[in-house]
Amino acid sequence: MKGLYLWSLLAVLSFSCKDKSGSVSDSVKEEPFVYDMYQPSEMALLMEEMYNHGLKTKQDIIDGKQPVDFPLEFLKIHSAEFSKGKGRNEIFDNFSKLFIETQKQVYETDTEIDLKDRHNNSVNVCITCHQTECTGPIPRIKKLLIQ
């Protein structure tokens, strides 16, 4: 029973991200087809890019390669537009700064800190920020962690 409860809770949470953006119920009333034309926001597209890049970085690190170029497009996190109904706030701004800082550390070469730990630190900032407002993608993001 407990497990079932947890799963339904997770199911609800995983929708919380899009629901806030989504006046889906409103659109259904006025424009029945809007529902099928979900347009990811600039921020959502950037996040997907960060996810894919994270997968590549993870593989590089596992293969013993030092990632070389900090992806400058990640800086768009400071300006990209959100889905409708969402917006920037102080918590987001603080976590996005921390995320950029920890990302840059992955590309540093004169440091004593283990590359794997630097990568995982940064992924943990993704997860922590997501815990504050967009929990849906967390299980996916966790796949970026190097065990």
Ligand code: HEC
């Ligand atoms: C500063 C907070 C923050 C950080 C850091 C952050 N995210 Fe996000 N993420 C968000 C928010 C807010 C959204 C919802 C954006 C929207 O709907 O416009 C989002 C959306 C997403 C989505 C869903 C995109 C879609 O298709 O709707 C994925 C996947 C994602 N993030 C992955 C990541 C990954 C991977 C990282 C780290 C490499 C990361 N995020 C770092 C706040 C953050």
